[in-house]
Amino acid sequence: MALARARRRQYTPNYWPGFVDMLSTLLLVVIFLMAMFMVTNYIITQAASGKDTMLSRLTRQLSELTELLALERSKKESAEDNLSALQATLLNTESENKRLTGMLGTASGATEDAEGRIAALGTKLDDQRKITNDALAKVELLNQQLAALRLQLAALNEALEASEAKDKDAQAKIADLGQRLNVALAKKVKELNEIRSDFFGKLRAALGARQDFKIVGDRFVFPSDVLFDPGSSDLKPGAAPELNKLVTALKEIEGNIPPDIAWVMRVDGHTDINPIATPEFPSNWELSSARAISVVRYLMSQGISPQHLVAAGFGEFQPIDAGSSDEALARNRRIELKLTER
Secondary structure, eight states, X not given: OHHHHHHHHHHOOOOHHHHHHHHHHHHHHHHHHHHHHHHXXXXXHHHXXXXXXXXXXXXXXXXXXXXXXXXXXXXHHHHHHHXXXXXXXXHHHXXXXXXXXXXXXXXXXXXXXXXXXXXXXXXXXXXHHHHHXXXXXXXXXXXXXXXXXXXXXXXXXXXXXXXXXXXXXXXXXXXXXXXXXXXXXXXXXXXXXXXXXXXXXXXXXXXXXXXXXEEETTEEEEEHHHHBOTTOOSBOTTHHHHHHXXXXXXXXXXXXXXXXXXXEEEEEEXXXXXXXXXXXXXXXXXXXXXXXXXXXXXXHHTTOOGGGXXXXXXXXXXXXXXXXXXXXXXXXXXXXXXXXXX
């Protein structure tokens, strides 16, 4: 009996430490995979705010998950190898148990103890198989999630390419529209300049050889003293003939301007630097504006459309002569006409 027990202790393998290490390693792997899955979902959610950043992060996470999957597959193969080894050990143990049972047919108590150990070992082996199956199921779930992630990445790439194509097409259309608009504007400006030159030519011809009526750049300048008394915004009786010449020239070109050109005749009032302070005109602003409005009202009374007239007052702040002599002050007291775009 003692010899049999000694032999039984001699042939019992001690595989528990390796079995426990394997379980711990597998558990850590599962926890690590779950953590990596949660981190990956968080990164994907955060990356949705920017296409380029999201694509870069998804590509990097895809590479990392691929490496982790390869590592877990390797560990799974190692676990399966360990399981096969345990199964082989179990078979050997069962075979040895049968052999010992045959040899120790009379030692029923010892046999029952050995069978109890074998049953416990079988239970633990079943538990190990269950843990392994759970791990394999989680790996399969991770594979499915990885495939879904790849599909999302492909869809994002397609959306990005479509967006870039639309953006290029829109930019091309905008550039073409801007070029056409610039050409159209340049054409309208050219037409308006030609009309302005023709208008000034007709107005100069109508006014004759008067030296006090001048063309300065794109403006026609009238001395205010010809049209108004000092400190007044009422037209002189003698101003009507001069303004009628302006009306005649305006009517001649008004019908020749194409309807698609938005034009106006701007009437600007200017004063000299001498201040005025009366109940009617508290400052030169009011005086210059009132004189411009008087000219506009007269032009309207003679049939010029109010849609083509603008009145503006500049006071003494836009002089054409910086001097302080009587001649300089007289030149600064003026009415300017400017044919321009609305």
